[in-house]
Amino acid sequence: MKKIELEQVSKFYEKDVPIIEDLDLGIEEGSFTILLGPSGCGKSTTLRMIAGLEEVSGGTLKIDGRDMKNVQPGDRDIAMVFQNYAIYPTMTVRENIEFGLKNAKIPKAERRKRIEEIGGITGLTEYMNRKPNALSGGQRQRVALARAMVKNPQVFLMDEPLSNLDAKLRTQLRTELIELHQKLKSTFVYVTHDQVEAMSMGTHIVLMRDGKVMQQGTPEEIYDDPDNVFTAKFIGTPPMNVFRAEACPKSWKIPEQAHYIGFRPEHVRFFRPETESIELEGRIITREMLGAEILYKLDTPYGFLQARDYHTADKHEGNVRLWLSRGELCFFDSQENRIRSHMEEY
Amino acid sequence: MEIAEKAVFTGMERPRFKLKSRMKAKADPGTGAKVWQKTLPYCMVLPAMLIFGVFVIYPVFYMVYVSFFDWNMIADMEFIGIENYIDMFTDKDFWLVLGNTFQFMLMMVPASIILSLLIALYLKKNTRINRWIQNIMFMPNIVSLVSISFIWMWMMDENRGLFNYVLSLFNISPVNWLGDPDVAMFSLVLVNIWKSLGYYVLIIVAALQGIPGYLYEAAALDKSKPITTFFKITLPMLSPTLFFLVLTGIIGSFKTFESVSLMTAGGPADSTNTLVYELYQQGFVYYNTGYASAMGVVLMVLVGAMTLVYFTVLQKKVHYQ
Ligand SMILES: Nc1ncnc2c1ncn2[C@@H]1O[C@H](COP(=O)(O)OP(=O)(O)O)[C@@H](O)[C@H]1O
Ligand SMILES: [Mg+2]
Numbered sequence: 001m002k003k004i005e006l007e008q009v010s011k012f013y014e015k016d017v018p019i020i021e022d023l024d025l026g027i028e029e030g031s032f033t034i035l036l037g038p039s040g041c042g043k044s045t046t047l048r049m050i051a052g053l054e055e056v057s058g059g060t061l062k063i064d065g066r067d068m069k070n071v072q073p074g075d076r077d078i079a080m081v082f083q084n085y086a087i088y089p090t091m092t093v094r095e096n097i098e099f100g101l102k103n104a105k106i107p108k109a110e111r112r113k114r115i116e117e118i119g120g121i122t123g124l125t126e127y128m129n130r131k132p133n134a135l136s137g138g139q140r141q142r143v144a145l146a147r148a149m150v151k152n153p154q155v156f157l158m159d160e161p162l163s164n165l166d167a168k169l170r171t172q173l174r175t176e177l178i179e180l181h182q183k184l185k186s187t188f189v190y191v192t193h194d195q196v197e198a199m200s201m202g203t204h205i206v207l208m209r210d211g212k213v214m215q216q217g218t219p220e221e222i223y224d225d226p227d228n229v230f231t232a233k234f235i236g237t238p239p240m241n242v243f244r245a246e247a248c249p250k251s252w253k254i255p256e257q258a259h260y261i262g263f264r265p266e267h268v269r270f271f272r273p274e275t276e277s278i279e280l281e282g283r284i285i286t287r288e289m290l291g292a293e294i295l296y297k298l299d300t301p302y303g304f305l306q307a308r309d310y311h312t313a314d315k316h317e318g319n320v321r322l323w324l325s326r327g328e329l330c331f332f333d334s335q336e337n338r339i340r341s342h343m344e345e346y
Numbered sequence: 347m348e349i350a351e352k353a354v355f356t357g358m359e360r361p362r363f364k365l366k367s368r369m370k371a372k373a374d375p376g377t378g379a380k381v382w383q384k385t386l387p388y389c390m391v392l393p394a395m396l397i398f399g400v401f402v403i404y405p406v407f408y409m410v411y412v413s414f415f416d417w418n419m420i421a422d423m424e425f426i427g428i429e430n431y432i433d434m435f436t437d438k439d440f441w442l443v444l445g446n447t448f449q450f451m452l453m454m455v456p457a458s459i460i461l462s463l464l465i466a467l468y469l470k471k472n473t474r475i476n477r478w479i480q481n482i483m484f485m486p487n488i489v490s491l492v493s494i495s496f497i498w499m500w501m502m503d504e505n506r507g508l509f510n511y512v513l514s515l516f517n518i519s520p521v522n523w524l525g526d527p528d529v530a531m532f533s534l535v536l537v538n539i540w541k542s543l544g545y546y547v548l549i550i551v552a553a554l555q556g557i558p559g560y561l562y563e564a565a566a567l568d569k570s571k572p573i574t575t576f577f578k579i580t581l582p583m584l585s586p587t588l589f590f591l592v593l594t595g596i597i598g599s600f601k602t603f604e605s606v607s608l609m610t611a612g613g614p615a616d617s618t619n620t621l622v623y624e625l626y627q628q629g630f631v632y633y634n635t636g637y638a639s640a641m642g643v644v645l646m647v648l649v650g651a652m653t654l655v656y657f658t659v660l661q662k663k664v665h666y667q
């Protein structure tokens with residue numbers, strides 16, 4: 001069931017400068033949906049429209065099938081975690097968490113019970129009487145989370161909640177958020193520009209560019225089956241290798257309308273595969289040993305490419321032969337959109 | 347080294363020492379340079395410290411000193427111990443004047459802060475019109491209180507004033523704004539509020555605009571009503587600013603003088619006579635210089651205490667970041 005629906009939604013801050021145009025988006029109930037995209041593509045704006053902090057300029061936005069026009073942020077049964085936490089600096093941790101409950105006129109005994117419980121979950125119990133300025137970044141983030149969780153909302157909205165934390169804490173909180181989602185079973189909408197974060201946390205990814213949805217689907221769909229060059233290059237570290245078709249030899253039997261050929265670094269092989277394949281030569285420029293895998297950067301007659309090799313015992317140097325399995329190639333047309341019809345041809 | 351030090355401390359025979367120290371400096375550039383390095387900063391702040399000493403420190407100590415004498419600025423000073431203070435604290439006029447000063451303060455400070463807070467909340471949005479209103483409101487602040495007093499005296503004139511003219515349009519009998527002992531203090535407060543309102547509004551608007559918008563967004567998501575948001579978020583966030591304004595307002599009220607002197611001369615029947623005006627009268631009209639100095643000491647203690655309160659509380663409580 002769709003929890004949040006955006007139909008033909010647009011957003012203008014200034015006349016004639018659309019930030020978001022005709023956006024259609026459905027967010028499944030209970031999903032962990034990620035709004036992913038480069039900085040400035042309108043992720044936060046979309047999230048803020050869902051929250052009701054930003055007016056919808058055109059189209060309709062529904063939550064639970066109900067039009068949200070004229071519904072105040074406080075009445076949408078949502079909670080939001082801001083990038084900079086937005087904790088009330090003059091209130092203690094407890095007061096911060098309690099504020100929303102008090103406003104919702106929840107009885108005192110119930111408030112106390114919920115705060116105690118949330119304090120335990122977020123590990124804030126011993127900091128309840130502290131002011132935010134006496135907390136570390138990670139603790140502040142937990143306060144922001146606790147403040148959202150304590151309201152038991154149907155929908156959690158999070159705008160890059162981990163981006164102000166150091167790498168280690170970020171990884172840790174990432175796992176905690178996944179667990180939290182599994183436990184609460186509520187709908188999470190999470191904004192990030194970090195595709196690793198998106199891939200690791202999301203059950204559903206919406207990839208955006210310039211206020212438009214480039215592709216949406218599960219992490220697997222987005223990774224394995226990109227709809228366009230943008231998606232192919234945005235997702236994956238390193239991203240998909242993309243060659244211009246005109247630079248490649250006739251012998252590769254590239255479909256006529258294809259302008260770009262893409263393949264994942266892990267699909268570059270240093271041995272001939274069983275399946276029908278393309279053979280090319282390259283020169284290794286760099287080699288990065290990452291433990292479980294090795295990343296190579298290579299120069300080929302058709303452009304640079306990156307390769308991922310899980311056979312860490314093999315050491316490749318200098319000029320090497322490479323094979324690409326034909327079935328693993330992606331073709332894109334002149335508009336950089338995926339050509340899927342070639343599947344039947346081969 | 348020894349010589350160089352002497353050169354600094356003895357003014358006499360300066361040329362000879364200077365020469366020697368210079369010679370020494372040449373022979374041993376290390377020590378000479380070091381001494382110079384140490385004394386240079388003091389030399390540079392010396393003019394400022396001299397001015398501060400002559401015009402601030404010295405008068406304060408001199409005032410305290412004079413407060414123990416009977417003196418009229420011409421005749422010989424006669425030491426009388428704490429008699430001036432005894433006179434003052436047993437004089438009912440002093441208590442009346444002190445009471446008036448507190449009355450002025452108690453009307454002036456809350457009224458100007460609450461009024462300017464309300465206006466600031468209205469002007470918070472940084473639009474062109476609001477900036478204009480703010481600028482216009484600030485104008486009384488750059489005009490001398492002397493001119494302001496004269497304009498208001500005209501407006502408050504019992505027979506030809508604007509105020510009573512407007513009242514007459516509503517068939518309200520004229521008010522003797524500055525001549526009625528029950529009204530005069532209120533009128534003075536009105537003028538002082540009018541003058542300082544723009545400054546208060548300016549400061550509060552700046553503080554309001556400094557409160558990050560996301561706090562209000564978080565509050566909206568927390569279902570907070572406007573009134574709750576004001577008392578739980580806006581006001582606490584403004585507290586350092588308001589505290590500053592209250593304290594400077596109190597200190598300013600203690601020292602209020604110009605409008606009293608020009609508009610009512612402390613009258614009618616001493617109803618607007620304040621501490622500083624009485625001090626001025628004692629010192630420069632009756633030439634009770636010792637007694638006036640004792641009043642000055644009391645004023646200084648009051649203002650000093652407020653300043654102390656300000657800095658102590660600022661360090662501890664009102665600060666939230
Ligand atoms: N309040 C605003 N007024 C005008 N333009 C804005 C405002 N907020 C955001 N924008 C513009 O909208 C675009 C999308 O912003 P945003 O949604 O914050 O991007 P993202 O979160 O994806 O980085 C940006 O080009 C930004 O400059
Ligand atoms: Mg953003």
